[in-house]
Amino acid sequence: MTPQPRTLFDKVWDAHVMATRPDGQALLAIDRHLLHEGSFHAFGMLDHAGRQIRRPELTFAVADHYVPSRDRGGPIPDPEIANMVSTLADNAGRHGIRHFGLDDRAQGIVHVLAPEQGLTLPGLTIVCGDSHTSTHGAFGALGFGIGATEVAHVLATQALWQRRPKTLRVGIDGVLGAHVTAKDVILAIIAGVGAGGAVGHVLEYAGSAIRGLSMEGRLTICNMSIEAGARAGMIAPDDTTFGFLEGRPYAPKGALFERAVAAWRLLPSDEGARFDREVTLDAAAIAPTVTWGTSPETALPVTAAVPDPGAEADATKAGQMRAMLDYMGLTPGMPLESVAIDRVFIGSCTNSRIEDLRAAAGVLRGQKAAVPGLVVPGSGPVRRQAEAEGLDQVFRAAGLEWGEPGCSMCVGINGDLVPAGERCASTTNRNFPGRQGPNARTHLMSPAMAAAAAVTGRLTDIRRLGSR
Template identity: 75%
Template sequence: MSDARTLFDKVWNARVVVAREDGACLLWIDRHLVHEGSFHGFGMLDHSGRRVRRPDLTFAIADHYVPSHSRALPIADPEAAGLVATLRENARRHGIALFGLDDPRQGIVHVTGPEQGLTLPGLTLVCGDSHTSTHGAFGALAFGIGASEVAHVLATQTLWQRRPKTLRVGIEGTPHPHVAAKDLILAVIARIGAAGAVGHVIEYAGPAIRAMGMEARMTICNMSIEAGGRAGMVAPDDTTFAWLAGRPCAPKGAGWDAALAAWKALPSDAGARFDREVTLDAAAIAPTVTWGTSPETALPVTARVPDPDAAEDVARRRQIAEQLAYMGLAAGAPLEGTPIDRVFIGSCTNGRLPDLRAAAAVLKGRRARVPGLVVPGSVAVKRAAEAEGLDRIFTAAGLVWGEPGCSMCVGMNGDLVPPGQRCAATSNRNFVGRQGPGARTHLMSPAMAAAAAVAGAIADVRKIVA
């Protein structure tokens, strides 16, 4: 029997405190990130009369409900103001570090955590948010948890979990210019389906992944949940180590040397077995957009809207028809040229500096035909973008430059797409009502969203910048 282990095996095995006979394992949690929505977990903790077990491993970050258009206090919306204030008070009472609205570390939890070096290879990391899988780009085992699980981690710094299966997604070859990480992960989800990775942790591998910077790897891992995966991971390498070096919370000196030696042993061993394997050719993937109400409804921008009558079974025909009705699309119509009403560039999927650079490169010297909002993923990203003049490119194009936060991705902070309007968005979900009641969302990369802004319609970025 082979002793070869996967990256997941190594991280999981090292964090098991105890394993029950029924297969459940109590895992040690290295990092716990909380945001405004974590108030349920703190309420359960208070009800039980417990304190946070490890406040030094817990970090509070305001992101979901913070305003995008002003940092002036108090926050105008009473619900948002109350939730931000509750997070601040919970952090104060329990001695937890808070990245609040006046903190230069503030941003979307899945952007600022890695920026600060809180996310490190080989760690377990949880947060009450499904896109916690983002942090797996560093070789961490990171996943979202529910309210009762948040309370359990707050109280014990551990969590009961059942060992998931493993899925290796290999992306071979080299993508064409203007094909971004967002295009690749949408192609993966379209290939395996929205439930294709249920019960699995995905390890992304192959030459296309290895050639990516850390921000692109975070985009890939971020959307693992959209394929039903429990988590997504990329083995750490020299790209990872270079990105982490010098981060505020990363190890220093001899601690860095020791950590580096441990991290270099994390990649999957030669001959390690996965429960499933899927391979895609990056060179065969075109700029990609969604047409329906699930990320799995992704097609090349050159494709046509599917025809329900072409589906093989009744249930699938009904599903396609319902999605087309909601999205206001005609069967067989070309995706390219579909008019849009507005653009959103940001989110924990695509709100990092390289994402903003990609969008600005398309918009430079051009005007948007529709209104749009560009929201950096963190204060650090915002400052870096402004130092490069990216904000001036966006505003010159007619778009609004916002303040860091989740913004229009989640539609719970005042940034909404009006009913019936169509938005080209760089976020991670295009569910019914995700960006507001009746909103119609098309997911795409930052460059593609910028191209849509210029064209006033879904456009092939390769033609805009040719």
Template identity: 65%
Template structure:
């Protein structure tokens, strides 16, 4: 057999049938549901008199639209409450395993999946959310789908797909002090652009990627979609297997050993063909952040804001100027030192225990700057509990951070956690689009350590200066 990529192998293991025009019926091992993109799919099933083909391959959790404040109080916004109650009715009617709001296991679907051992290497995983790419860190083929496809998976446990192209992004070398997985991924997106991965699945490889823990790999794969890719992948290895072992839904005992034997076959063969190859040197990556309203507008923290006058393409020049106006920045100004109003540490990109440790490391013994609102939103109830066992909550609370309940929160501003117009936010989330965190809000994407540095200094800051 010709050498195959990791993506090719997982794909081949899941093709039910390929139709004459090249579209494949692809089998889905895990279907994750949340309250925002599922109600219309359940309604579609109901109208057609269909059932879920495999409820036991499906898990639902509430995350996008839940309050991150006191959960003993009823949800104030009637539409939000209705969406959550609708999911609760639907999971009951269709027999879907469900993690309710008040469960200690509740959290962001892309944090909960790996944490519970629901997402495993070699699987195909889908969810009505573009950041499903996160689970690719397990060595699974995981991608976001629309609500019509959610209904399709519910009814058939399959999806219609054409094979993606293969891209490999290799990062070799050792990351410098203060440089995290988030900085690596921002550097990659800055390099290939927000459409650089369109039509591709990206496999992340190289010694710098191998050297990351699972949380770091999840951060990288999470933002594959910001590079336009369908999915991101890291080949499973001992780091992965150690992470999976003992998780609630992971195979146990002899089954685990059999699974690992299979998972070890899941890496790209020598000589496998990649349609696109990109290589970065870890040593070239600095603590980074975005300056504009597209995730590709990446700068090292030591840089100055670019000047549209130097852009030759007129449409791009106009767009750059609009970004500067929206963000309230001037061409040529140093990005470091720009004052912030809000700091948000959370989201499916950066809300795991490792992320909170990195932020706490910077926050310890310091105080949130006057006039700055700084929020910590753990990725799940279990992350929150772990952090409390380690005393991180105390570090954050002593420094003046808010210590909140798990959910998507200010990453997308569906719940009451929103920026007000003109507010500038240092955010560990994944998108800096206009209005993403609230109408008129200004978002700078950066790592948890950089976010904590912004919180304690009151401005965008090179975290290495606080070492």
């Protein structure tokens, strides 16, 4: 009997199902469990129940969300944050968990650190108490965020009950235009399917435009899958994936690596595999993109104008648009390129890798920023590589600050905030009210676009600045 063609998701899911309940939920084996400072709730649950960690060698702790991006030399000045960082170290130490703390050369944002350390591998199941765990799907892994109770469950059992999601393939064929990046691609996808358009699904990104992306670009794409409501995002592993992984600290070595690659080559979706839904986009139609509202789905080509709620037939949606425009301080019909900004932020688990910093520095080299800004590398290795290439000097010469690795201004819980009422050109993944600070206004875009905005002091089509 000929086997039924299976998707990439099917293959990874099926390989990890340990049991299935009558209600259809499956008990999944978890290969990697990533923790950050917020995990203290889960450790408290384990302590209360008198439980131990089932597989500490498969759990990895990373200080990233609350850590300061400035003045790392001394004690953390905020006592609450200092306590969270030290509690993570204490919990990791007493349970024998590998801890990437502030004094570790590999420290960084968990979703940057794990791939570059080789902890993220094709075919694995990966969970973390953070919604952007979808990032790891760039390698053909199944990565998704979990809540505090689920974190405790995985710590205690190295398994998790989950209901099988549906599948949605997003195919993007063709060639991306000049200065169009992975960030523009994923913003265009989210604008097309909507912020809730992929709820209950795992996305698989496919097509020649996706295959043509670097691993950094693929990580950006999968990172923002959650912004379309998806449970996870995945990209089939290929030679680009294998080349990135070879030699990484936690990746297989020598003959084991070759055996792993042979197995990984079987993971891509089979010819004829069926998806619950399919969406296609033309790569050539995607332009440098920015958001105008308080949801990633409010993404438009930077050459467009702020939309008019009066032209929206759906009264509920029109009301939402008016509320967004009021919060963002924008007027219908304004050209997006006329919108002045107050500062820029380049960083986050979406866009803080070396390729991102090179793109931003390419725009800023020899220029002076018209507004203040902060550039935060995603990890210690990224920071050292950027400094070896002189990128930090480019940022500093332009008038921007150069920070230490961490989540920084993406989330506004670590001291890096956009002041109330200010408008930030940001490479982050979320723009809801208050995300970067109380009453902060966030416009999402690529690193090159954020750098262009820094130079001009307004939202700017990078293509107008020419090749830099």
